[in-house]
Amino acid sequence: MRFLLSVWRARRGGVDPWTAQREVSVLYARFYAALLGGILLTYQLQRxxxxxxxxxxxxxxxxxxxxxxxxxxxxxxxxxxxxxxxxxxxxxxxxxxxxxxxxxxxxxxxxxxxxxxxxxxxxxxxxxxxxxxxxxxxxxxxRNTPYGGSIAAANDIETSEGSRECVICMAQVDVSDKSDRAVTPCTHVFHRSCLERWLSYKHDCPTCRRALPPL
Ligand SMILES: [Zn+2]
Ligand SMILES: [Zn+2]
Known part of the structure; x- marks a missing residue:
């Protein structure tokens, strides 16, 4: 129960303990109601x-x-x-x-x-x-991915050759290669692989710190 409570609070973005406890109790009540209903239904539908x-x-x-x-x-x-x-x-x-x-x-x-x-x-x-x-x-x-934005809309600093730099690895992003680039909803460009690694630690944009959805 305590473990479930902590998971619930983490997912709901730090609601206060009493609200979390009430929500988990409602969840429990629904689970047992569904279980009981399921057993009765199974009995009715034996055939x-x-x-x-x-x-x-x-x-x-x-x-x-x-x-x-x-x-x-x-x-x-x-x-x-x-x-x-x-x-x-x-x-x-x-x-x-x-x-x-x-x-x-x-x-x-x-x-x-x-x-x-x-x-x-x-x-x-x-x-x-x-x-x-x-x-x-x-x-x-x-598929509609939040990372498929157009490269033209990206507002990163453009280098002289017209390409962009990935601030995670400091290398150039090949803008023509759609499979290895990711444009965040806050319009910053990274290598897809770099951003994937970054998102496994942090859920905000490396450039502007805005919260990011999963890749
Ligand atoms: Zn990179
Ligand atoms: Zn950003």
Whole structure:
């Protein structure tokens, strides 16, 4: 609870302890209400178990969507993703694939194959996000990054050759290479790789100190 409180306060930008505690209590209440509601709903919908199984095994989607929306690096390690998925699949696979299971459920191999494929797809997306970036599977035109501003709008000091200097590494930024340049919302230009490293320590602009969104 204390750990959760500190995380909550850090995320909410230092609200006072009482407000944070009240907000976490509301969160807890909602969680248990949803859990109870879920159990009752599952009991009511027993006959539609195959459909429910797919709903239960949609647990990676929020993480995938969150990373796409915030454009943050995927924080879950591949070992964790694969280990958790396999451990969670073990029980339904036993119940639906073992002919003499303890619950005496009729084996349903199609459901098993479907579940494995469905979880596999989510794992694939998570691993792709981990290795190739959170938005790697989204077409380039559909991505809107706050760092894609035009170089002409940048208000850094221009050198005599018309190029810009990255104040992090003090080297020239190749303005024609879109893949290795980042224009911040406060219109300062850096090497993408330099800014990425910088943002892992600080969340403000190296030039003007304004707060920056994740890269
Ligand atoms: Zn640089
Ligand atoms: Zn700036």
């Amino acid at each position: 539609r178990m195959p459909l429910l199984m797919f709903a239960f095994f949609s647990y990676w989607w929020p993480q995938i969507v969150l990373c796409v929306r915030s454009d943050c690096r995927q924080p879950l390690k591949p070992e964790f993703v694969l280990g958790t998925s396999v451990a969670r699949l073990a029980l339904p696979l036993y119940v639906y694939a073992c002919p003499s299971n303890l619950l005496r459920v009729q084996p349903n191999l199609t459901l098993c194959a479907g579940l494995v494929a469905y979880v596999g797809l989510q794992c694939g997306l998570l691993l792709a996000q981990h290795w190739w970036g959170p938005r790697c599977f989204i077409p380039k035109q559909a």
